[in-house]
Amino acid sequence: xxxxxxxxxxxxxxxxxxxxxxxxxxxxxxxxxxxxxxxxxxxxxxxxxxxxxxxxxxxxxxxxxxxxxxxxxxxxxxxxxxxxxxxxxxxxxxxxxxxxxxxxxxxxxxxxxxxxxxxxxxxxxxxxxxxxxxxxxxxxxxx
Numbered sequence: 046x047x048x049x050x051x052x053x054x055x056x057x058x059x060x061x062x063x064x065x066x067x068x069x070x071x072x073x074x075x076x077x078x079x080x081x082x083x084x085x086x087x088x089x090x091x092x093x094x095x096x097x098x099x100x101x102x103x104x105x106x107x108x109x110x111x112x113x114x115x116x117x118x119x120x121x122x123x124x125x126x127x128x129x130x131x132x133x134x135x136x137x138x139x140x141x142x143x144x145x146x147x148x149x150x151x152x153x154x155x156x157x158x159x160x161x162x163x164x165x166x167x168x169x170x171x172x173x174x175x176x177x178x179x180x181x182x183x184x185x186x187x188x
Contacts, residue, residue: 076088084161087157142161
């Protein structure tokens with residue numbers, strides 16, 4: 046399970062150190078793609094395969110399904126860490142997530158998310174007052 050929050054820096058070449066704890070869980074090769082909420086998602090290879098299988102089942106006749114698949118797969122790339130534990134984040138993905146220098150890397154069960162630090166702080170500021178209400182809705186779902 047991927048969990049935790051880590052502060053890191055994207056260097057001028059677009060590289061970022063991936064926390065060692067996440068490297069252990071993700072393995073040697075994993076998938077980086079556009080995520081929701083203007084962050085990036087990182088998936089371990091087998092987890093990506095599961096997600097890929099589910100998305101293949103979406104009906105191509107639905108415009109929303111086609112749009113989501115285009116969004117998700119067009120930004121996807123297979124990556125590996127270098128010997129220093131760094132990943133190279135392609136320019137298009139850095140631009141999408143507005144990654145400049147300071148980033149927050151979080152574990153979210155089956156994926157890692159990479160956020161611009163200011164975006165992450167804004168997201169949390171907006172979310173904090175609503176967490177109790179969200180928890181109540183999840184309780185209705187049996188969680």
